[in-house]
Amino acid sequence: MSKLTHIDGDGAAHMVDVSAKDDTIREARAEGVIHMAAEVLETIKANAMKKGDVLATARIAGIMAAKKTSELIPLCHPLALSKVAVEFExxxxxxxxxAMARLTGKTGVEMEALTAASTALLTVYDMSKAMQKDMVISDIRLLSKSGGKSGDWTAE
Known part of the structure; x- marks a missing residue:
């Protein structure tokens, strides 16, 4: 196992210094699923949910969350994202x-993509919970990342 990058020699947590790293184009994609009853799904498809357009709101929430990742996840660097996209199937x-996050910078955007996907799913739940409280959010994972010293990676 490699040395932990967020822990110093005394075992204290710290933010990694990325100042010596090269700027590269970095992109990450993440996914997740929310499972629900057919009636709820049909209501979302018909854009008939009482709270409004579920997918449009979830898309905005995911994009906003990606931009706030460093405020939510300890030790994440604040990043100047050049693109965040949230799509639904x-x-x-x-x-x-x-969710996809992209930038040109010194550190990756995996956490931003994961945060966007997670928050979009939570927003779908929030806007639909009046119809079904036992929806299940699952399978949140990183799909791919590119750029940086470690290069490209794609999930199997």
Missing amino acids: FLDDGIRVE
Whole structure:
């Protein structure tokens, strides 16, 4: 196992110094799923939820969350994101969310993509919970990352 980058020699947590790293184009994609009853799914598809347009609101929430990641996750660097996208796919029993974050910088955007996907899913739940409280959010994961010293990575 490699040396932990966020822990110093005394075991104290610290933010990694990335000042010596090269700026590269970095991109990450993450996904997650929310499972729900057919009635809830059809209401979202018909844009008939009482609280409003679920997917439009979830998209905005995901983008906003990506921009706030360093305020939510300890030791994350504040980043000047150049692009965040949140897309939705209807499944038989729910909705799949895929989020993408991109920048040119010294550190990766995996946490921003994961935060965007997670927050978009939470927003779908929040806007739909009046119809169903036992929806299940699952399978949040990193799909891919590119750029930086460690290069490209794609989930199997």
